[in-house]
Amino acid sequence: NATLLFLGRAVVRAQALLGDPAARLLGLSPSRDPYPVYESVRGRGVLVPTRMGLYLTASHELCSRLLRDPGFGPLPAGALSPVDASVQVDGRRLVNPVEESFLVRNPPDHTRLRRLVAPWFTPRGLRDRTATVERVVEEYLDEVADRPTFDLVGDFAARVPIQVIADLLGVPGADHAAFARWGSALVNALDGVRDLREMRALQAALREFEAFLDDLIAHRRRHPGGDDVVSALAAHDDLSREDLIATTELLLVAGFETTVNLIGNAVLEVLGHPGVRERLLADPGYADAVVEETLRHDPPVQYTVRVPFESTEVAGTRLPKGTPVMLMLAAANRDPAVFADPHRFDPDRADVREHLAFSSGIHYCLGAGLARMEGAAALRGLFRRFPDLKAAGRVHRRPSRVIRGADRLPVSTGVKKH
Numbered sequence: 001n002a003t004l005l006f007l008g009r010a011v012v013r014a015q016a017l018l019g020d021p022a023a024r025l026l027g028l029s030p031s032r033d034p035y036p037v038y039e040s041v042r043g044r045g046v047l048v049p050t051r052m053g054l055y056l057t058a059s060h061e062l063c064s065r066l067l068r069d070p071g072f073g074p075l076p077a078g079a080l081s082p083v084d085a086s087v088q089v090d091g092r093r094l095v096n097p098v099e100e101s102f103l104v105r106n107p108p109d110h111t112r113l114r115r116l117v118a119p120w121f122t123p124r125g126l127r128d129r130t131a132t133v134e135r136v137v138e139e140y141l142d143e144v145a146d147r148p149t150f151d152l153v154g155d156f157a158a159r160v161p162i163q164v165i166a167d168l169l170g171v172p173g174a175d176h177a178a179f180a181r182w183g184s185a186l187v188n189a190l191d192g193v194r195d196l197r198e199m200r201a202l203q204a205a206l207r208e209f210e211a212f213l214d215d216l217i218a219h220r221r222r223h224p225g226g227d228d229v230v231s232a233l234a235a236h237d238d239l240s241r242e243d244l245i246a247t248t249e250l251l252l253v254a255g256f257e258t259t260v261n262l263i264g265n266a267v268l269e270v271l272g273h274p275g276v277r278e279r280l281l282a283d284p285g286y287a288d289a290v291v292e293e294t295l296r297h298d299p300p301v302q303y304t305v306r307v308p309f310e311s312t313e314v315a316g317t318r319l320p321k322g323t324p325v326m327l328m329l330a331a332a333n334r335d336p337a338v339f340a341d342p343h344r345f346d347p348d349r350a351d352v353r354e355h356l357a358f359s360s361g362i363h364y365c366l367g368a369g370l371a372r373m374e375g376a377a378a379l380r381g382l383f384r385r386f387p388d389l390k391a392a393g394r395v396h397r398r399p400s401r402v403i404r405g406a407d408r409l410p411v412s413t414g415v416k417k418h
């Protein structure tokens with residue numbers, strides 16, 4: 001049926017986009033440390049062929065070169081599927097938030113759409129937003145302040161970014177919970193939909209989200225002048241409904257779980273490195289360096305894919321037009337050709353800014369500055385409030401190969417219960 005076809009296709013593409021088949025091929029699984037697997041790829045050469053016609057690279061030099069090469073782009077919509085992209089669900093086409101957004105589009109569309117939302121991510125915009133983010137961090141810390149234990153992800157890390165994006169988009173407070181639910185549903189779908197139940201849930205989430213955005217857009221058109229992203233997009237008469245929805249959904253998909261996992265991974269690094277905690281307690285400004293080194297050492301987005309627009313030669317291999325190359329960003333971040341002692345977590349390293357956690361070239365993460373700022377504000381607030389924070393149980397990893405991080409991280413605060 002059309003619904004299943006649509007969703008099946010969307011998921012297959014999302015997986016292909018983010019290299020999931022290759023992850024399976026390599027035997028990557030959420031419960032397994034991926035870094036030794038990445039080293040085995042590095043050991044096999046700069047550009048490694050796989051049985052599936054997909055190539056892999058763990059080379060920092062090659063990843064950065066292909067990300068910046070105008071002859072390469074993201075996997076195009078429909079690349080893996082012969083099915084027509086315009087399947088109708090209940091008489092209307094659902095917008096695919098991944099493959100219709102500017103994340104996977106090429107110039108000139110990419111340039112046009114990215115430019116519309118770029119003003120919200122300038123250094124000045126970020127400075128104005130810092131105080132709000134710090135306030136949000138403190139509010140959520142207040143809620144757990146007198147609890148001896150809490151879940152660092154569910155009770156804290158997962159709550160800050162959603163609030164920040166909702167604010168940016170102008171989503172009213174009463175809708176934040178639903179907004180978070182849609183965000184999680186869309187991100188989880190990147191790792192595959194296993195059965196009919198999950199497929200229906202994803203479809204329901206997409207449909208609800210679109211209906212919500214249609215209402216929000218209509219409301220903003222009736223009451224123009226707001227300084228949020230949706231108000232600004234709604235004011236562009238020449239923007240199609242699909243572009244407007246895909247752009248808004250992209251900001252949620254790209255900015256939510258990625259930042260949650262940056263915060264979670266950074267806390268895990270601090271808990272595992274007592275010297276780093278001491279430095280952070282003595283100097284809260286050290287949080288910036290801890291966040292940057294977390295992005296290098298254990299990045300939330302582990303890989304992306306690029307394809308050549310025309311047949312070309314790469315590292316001595318002829319790649320026909322459209323051949324997908326999986327760029328293993330997390331592996332590139334530990335390339336010994338660029339990073340000294342690459343497996344060591346060291347916020348003081350001089351070469352940290354070379355990392356590719358935010359990609360490179362024209363698709364360089366638009367929210368990089370915001371993510372860095374949120375990550376540092378979360379770390380500063382957390383360890384100021386709970387200097388004795390400790391892990392208090394098993395870390396539960398997200399069931400994902402694309403996004404790396406914990407989805408449950410029990411911690412004890414050192415606060416005595418009265």
Ligand code: HEM
Nearest residue numbers: 102103254255258259262301304358359363365366367371
């Ligand atoms: C693109 C990572 C946070 C918005 C990307 C890409 C990566 C990435 C790797 C490029 C993918 C590619 O080249 O194929 C991350 C990480 C984050 C984060 C690790 C947190 C730690 C955010 C936030 C926002 C955001 C907070 C906005 C609210 C975007 C957008 C793009 C993007 C709009 C598409 C850019 C384009 O195609 O021109 N991100 N991101 N990201 N990110 Fe982020």
